[in-house]
Amino acid sequence: MIEAHGLTKRYGATVAVDNLSFEVKPGKVTGFLGPNGAGKSTTMRMILGLDTPTAGSVTIDGTRYRDLKRPLTKVGALLDAKWVHPNRSARAHLAWMAASNKLPKSSVDRALDMVGLTEVAGKRAGTYSLGMSQRLGIAGALLGDPEVLLFDEPVNGLDPEGIVWIRTFMHRLADEGRTVLVSSHLLSEMALTAEDLVVIGRGKLISQSTTQEFVDRASGTTVKVRTPQLDQLAGVLHQQQLVTRIEDVEGQGKVLFVEGDLTTDQIGESAAAHGIVLHELTMQRGSLEQAFMQMTGDSVQYHATDGQLPDPSITEVAAGPKEDN
Numbered sequence: 404m405i406e407a408h409g410l411t412k413r414y415g416a417t418v419a420v421d422n423l424s425f426e427v428k429p430g431k432v433t434g435f436l437g438p439n440g441a442g443k444s445t446t447m448r449m450i451l452g453l454d455t456p457t458a459g460s461v462t463i464d465g466t467r468y469r470d471l472k473r474p475l476t477k478v479g480a481l482l483d484a485k486w487v488h489p490n491r492s493a494r495a496h497l498a499w500m501a502a503s504n505k506l507p508k509s510s511v512d513r514a515l516d517m518v519g520l521t522e523v524a525g526k527r528a529g530t531y532s533l534g535m536s537q538r539l540g541i542a543g544a545l546l547g548d549p550e551v552l553l554f555d556e557p558v559n560g561l562d563p564e565g566i567v568w569i570r571t572f573m574h575r576l577a578d579e580g581r582t583v584l585v586s587s588h589l590l591s592e593m594a595l596t597a598e599d600l601v602v603i604g605r606g607k608l609i610s611q612s613t614t615q616e617f618v619d620r621a622s623g624t625t626v627k628v629r630t631p632q633l634d635q636l637a638g639v640l641h642q643q644q645l646v647t648r649i650e651d652v653e654g655q656g657k658v659l660f661v662e663g664d665l666t667t668d669q670i671g672e673s674a675a676a677h678g679i680v681l682h683e684l685t686m687q688r689g690s691l692e693q694a695f696m697q698m699t700g701d702s703v704q705y706h707a708t709d710g711q712l713p714d715p716s717i718t719e720v721a722a723g724p725k726e727d728n
């Protein structure tokens with residue numbers, strides 16, 4: 404379990420993380436989302452003791468990182484997969500990491516096996532594809548068999564096969580009871596990977612909930628109905644004070660959409676009670692992307708499409724490439 408209480412980090416006039424409190428529970432993958440410059444990396448660095456909070460605290464199972472006796476056996480992290488020496492083999496790299504952290508040699512073979520790199524462990528890391536480099540980075544995070552794992556943008560630049568591998572692997576780690584916190588800008592991927600979400604904007608907490616709750620809260624639900632008795636059904640639903648709209652959908656003709664917090668059961672039962680034939684009855688949920696845009700819209704300081712420069716009085720840099728920070 405990771406717990407942040409009033410976590411704050413200031414860099415001069417910039418407030419990178421602002422009184423942030425959240426919990427990351429074991430046995431689940433938790434997505435860590437926010438627009439560029441929201442403070443995700445800074446928060447992760449504070450969890451890992453790489454940055455000191457200006458105020459507040461963050462603990463792992465009740466202990467600050469710097470007070471952990473053997474940190475790698477408690478927390479593993481993948482922050483940047485590129486830092487491996489290109490002339491070193493994967494095995495040599497992990498052996499060096501294990502030795503410098505006083506971990507047994509057997510931890511190297513176990514970690515290589517977990518990420519499926521055993522066969523190529525003798526090859527120079529410089530010859531690895533991005534997907535293999537990510538696996539090597541994850542093997543490094545797993546060396547101490549930690550209960551808590553942090554991954555910063557693990558799927559960046561990966562091909563679809565690599566992305567699916569990472570997703571499956573994260574689920575496996577969570578199923579083993581570990582605490583998994585992962586940041587990513589690929590929202591469609593996060594919708595499939597993360598059961599819970601911590602969403603921040605300008606360093607502040609915007610939402611902490613399950614992914615489903617976040618999407619439902621932001622976008623609401625719509626039920627799509629196809630029926631040859633469209634007007635009759637619309638009349639029945641209006642009598643129940645439900646809001647409906649009829650749209651022409653290409654290839655499907657006229658379709659009825661029912662707005663609001665209701666279930667397909669309700670509509671199906673009303674239709675049956677009036678002898679109305681249904682060809683389709685589907686719950687349509689908004690996407691995580693729509694929900695994210697709606698919930699974080701105000702916290703993005705510079706929209707790439709605005710065509711304007713950011714307000715110079717604002718010191719925080721947002722929505723630009725990472726190198727600009």
Ligand SMILES: Nc1ncnc2c1ncn2[C@@H]1O[C@H](COP(=O)(O)OP(=O)(O)OP(=O)(O)O)[C@@H](O)[C@H]1O
Nearest residue numbers: 414419438439440441442443444445719720725728
């Ligand atoms: N070492 C630093 N010195 C000064 N400002 C910093 C430093 N590190 C981060 N910042 C600023 O703190 C804010 C939060 O940055 P951070 O990298 O944590 O955001 P992020 O959510 O990880 O962004 P991204 O999605 O772009 O990676 C930004 O305004 C950034 O410019």
